Amino acid sequence: MEYTVQKLAQLAGVSSRTLRYYDQIGILTPARVNSSGYRIYGQKEVDRLQQILFYRELGIALETIKEIMTAPSFDAEKALKEHREQLLEKRKQLDLLITNVEKTIASTEGRMDMSDQEKFEGFKKKMIDENQRKYGKEIREKYGQETVNQSNAKLMNMSQEDYEAVTKLEAEVREALAEAFATGDPAGEQAQKAAELHKRWLTYYWTEYSKEAHAGLAQMYVDDERFTAYYDKEQPGMAAFLRDAIHIYTGQK
Amino acid sequence: MEYTVQKLAQLAGVSSRTLRYYDQIGILTPARVNSSGYRIYGQKEVDRLQQILFYRELGIALETIKEIMTAPSFDAEKALKEHREQLLEKRKQLDLLITNVEKTIASTEGRMDMSDQEKFEGFKKKMIDENQRKYGKEIREKYGQETVNQSNAKLMNMSQEDYEAVTKLEAEVREALAEAFATGDPAGEQAQKAAELHKRWLTYYWTEYSKEAHAGLAQMYVDDERFTAYYDKEQPGMAAFLRDAIHIYTGQK
DNA sequence: ATTGACCTTTACGTTACGTCAAGGTTTATC
DNA sequence: GATAAACCTTGACGTAACGTAAAGGTCAAT
Numbered sequence: 001m002e003y004t005v006q007k008l009a010q011l012a013g014v015s016s017r018t019l020r021y022y023d024q025i026g027i028l029t030p031a032r033v034n035s036s037g038y039r040i041y042g043q044k045e046v047d048r049l050q051q052i053l054f055y056r057e058l059g060i061a062l063e064t065i066k067e068i069m070t071a072p073s074f075d076a077e078k079a080l081k082e083h084r085e086q087l088l089e090k091r092k093q094l095d096l097l098i099t100n101v102e103k104t105i106a107s108t109e110g111r112m113d114m115s116d117q118e119k120f121e122g123f124k125k126k127m128i129d130e131n132q133r134k135y136g137k138e139i140r141e142k143y144g145q146e147t148v149n150q151s152n153a154k155l156m157n158m159s160q161e162d163y164e165a166v167t168k169l170e171a172e173v174r175e176a177l178a179e180a181f182a183t184g185d186p187a188g189e190q191a192q193k194a195a196e197l198h199k200r201w202l203t204y205y206w207t208e209y210s211k212e213a214h215a216g217l218a219q220m221y222v223d224d225e226r227f228t229a230y231y232d233k234e235q236p237g238m239a240a241f242l243r244d245a246i247h248i249y250t251g252q253k
Numbered sequence: 254m255e256y257t258v259q260k261l262a263q264l265a266g267v268s269s270r271t272l273r274y275y276d277q278i279g280i281l282t283p284a285r286v287n288s289s290g291y292r293i294y295g296q297k298e299v300d301r302l303q304q305i306l307f308y309r310e311l312g313i314a315l316e317t318i319k320e321i322m323t324a325p326s327f328d329a330e331k332a333l334k335e336h337r338e339q340l341l342e343k344r345k346q347l348d349l350l351i352t353n354v355e356k357t358i359a360s361t362e363g364r365m366d367m368s369d370q371e372k373f374e375g376f377k378k379k380m381i382d383e384n385q386r387k388y389g390k391e392i393r394e395k396y397g398q399e400t401v402n403q404s405n406a407k408l409m410n411m412s413q414e415d416y417e418a419v420t421k422l423e424a425e426v427r428e429a430l431a432e433a434f435a436t437g438d439p440a441g442e443q444a445q446k447a448a449e450l451h452k453r454w455l456t457y458y459w460t461e462y463s464k465e466a467h468a469g470l471a472q473m474y475v476d477d478e479r480f481t482a483y484y485d486k487e488q489p490g491m492a493a494f495l496r497d498a499i500h501i502y503t504g505q506k
Numbered sequence: 507a508t509t510g511a512c513c514t515t516t517a518c519g520t521t522a523c524g525t526c527a528a529g530g531t532t533t534a535t536c
Numbered sequence: 537g538a539t540a541a542a543c544c545t546t547g548a549c550g551t552a553a554c555g556t557a558a559a560g561g562t563c564a565a566t
Contacts, residue, residue: 001369006512011369013377020514021554036562038513050372054354057376062553077361084354087347094344101307101337108330116254119303120265123310259543273545274523289531291544315522 002031003041012049027066028052051076054083058090097122169201177242181235186244194242195249218246255284256294265302280319281305304329307336311343350375422454430495434488439497447495448502464503471499 005016022028023039028049030039041049048069055065068074100122106112176197180190199214231239258269275281276292281302283292294302301322308318321327353375359365429450433443452467484492 004513012373015554016513017554017556025553036513037515038562046369046372050357053373053376054350057350077358080354080358080361084351084358087351087354091344091347091351094340094347097307097310098337098340098344101333101340104303105330105333105337108333116264116299119299120306123266123306257544268523269544270523270525278522289544290546291531 001043001046003046005039005041008041008046008049011046012053014053022049022052022062025062025066027062027069047076051079054080058083058086093122095122169197173197173201177231177238178235180245181238181241186241187248191241191245192249195245198242198246199249215247215250218243218250254296254299256299258292258294261294261299261302264299265306267306275302275305275315278315278319280315280322300329304332307333311336311339346375348375419454422450426450426454430484430491431487433498434491434494439494440501444494444498445502448498451495451499452502468500468503471496471503 003011005019009016009019019028019039019041023030028045031042031045032040034040051069052062052065055068056062060068068079100119103112103114103118107114173194176190176194180186180188180194183190185191231242256264258272262269262272272281272292272294276283281298284295284298285293287293304322305315305318308321309315313321321332353372356365356367356371360367426447429443429447433439433441433447436443438444455467484495
């Protein structure tokens with residue numbers, strides 16, 4: 001089955017402008033254009049649009065959706081299963097909101113007391129990010145560390161191989177870091193190797209690497225107690241040591 | 254309890270910029286500003302912000318929210334009950350989407366066949382009737398029927414054909430109604446034909462038809478002066494006549 | 507041959523904020 | 537009692553994901 005813009009738009013419940021925009025930003029290009037320049041969409045595009053709409057429904061930016069879906073490791077079926085989980089999560093949040101509105105009705109009728117905090121329960125879907133913003137400043141909450149290992153792996157739609165590679169790399173970083181820490185020299189060979197491994201680990205998550213961002217993340221390892229706890233688990237002072245090594249590696253400061 | 258911008262922002266899970274913007278557009282002004290020009294919010298503002306966020310969650314534009322909430326007829330408790338209904342509606346739509354994703358998974362696994370239409374079930378927004386009845390009043394008032402038809406057509410993502418059909422139907426309703434009005438009998442053949450045409454017109458906008466809702470809308474044509482004005486334009490009493498005809502048609506009352 | 511619903515590109519407009527910038531205020535700490 | 541950190545203020549420009557309008561080509565049906 002082939003569709004023109006308007007036909008596909010009607011089928012999917014979006015506007016034709018939306019489809020043209022999606023073509024423009026390269027997230028959904030037509031199967032072909034006919035001799036008059038009309039966009040013609042086929043079965044593959046229908047399915048791709050469906051995927052896009054699932055991501056969009058979950059509040060993912062189009063640019064991000066594009067990155068996810070054009071990655072060579074993208075697996076449509078895995079993505080769908082992820083959608084299902086996210087949608088169920090969204091449903092749970094909606095239920096929270098419904099509880100909230102019911103409690104609020106009860107409280108306006110004097111049948112109940114409500115704290116100010118309770119009044120905003122269920123709106124919080126972003127509160128986790130907000131909480132993290134309280135600690136860090138920018139890229140950090142996005143590219144943080146431990147939650148990222150799982151949640152971003154999902155978001156990036158990593159393959160099993162990638163996930164294994166990244167987990168292995170993480171172990172290597174820790175190992176190299178332990179060795180380096182024993183030398184006590186953040187500028188030494190061992191420490192610089194650890195910094196480089198850390199960078200390679202990072203590139204699995206970051207779409208583009210910059211020294212500044214890398215240095216910033218390193219600083220956060222010291223500033224944010226949750227990360228400090230993670231790195232200092234074995235040896236106190238490890239987080240600060242890693243920061244110093246990375247700062248030297250990136251040539252910052 | 255009094256809050257500064259940041260405090261309230263944290264409580265509600267929004268940014269301080271958002272609160273300043275809300276002040277700027279006049280949808281949520283602080284209770285007072287202190288001697289240094291700081292915004293100070295009180296209990297009333299907390300509750301108002303909660304209401305705003307409920308509306309926002311339902312996808313209502315801030316400008317519209319403002320109009321709704323500053324209207325003298327605004328009733329907070331009634332609004333909350335509407336929120337509950339709308340949220341339940343939203344949950345139903347979410348469930349549709351979840352069913353969709355599950356069917357899609359099954360179809361990629363070859364356990365099921367899916368039509369292209371089915372692939373987009375749950376994405377399309379409904380709420381058009383609400384839009385029409387509650388939030389579209391001033392749009393209707395300002396720009397008249399033609400633009401309302403157009404904006405609704407866009408909302409429903411109607412095709413040109415549909416739009417034409419709906420415009421034609423509307424003319425037929427008026428014509429049949431004028432004829433019926435001349436007979437003076439709301440139970441007569443002419444009047445019942447007008448009621449049926451009116452129902453057909455409605456089904457272009459409503460995702461599901463019910464006699465109760467139809468009867469309710471008819472009553473509103475009499476209660477709301479703007480609708481009354483529209484129907485009584487040619488003949489005073491036409492709105493009431495249409496209501497009676499529809500009430501008989503639907504078997505209500 | 508015309509009409510009217512399609513399609514195209516170009517381009518400016520809109521909403522709900524995010525993100526500096528430049529500067530004043532409050533609070534905690536040395 | 538100075539000073540830094542952490543607030544607050546008002547601009548003002550940036551953005552995402554389209555909406556909307558303009559100017560014009562295409563296609564099917566009358």
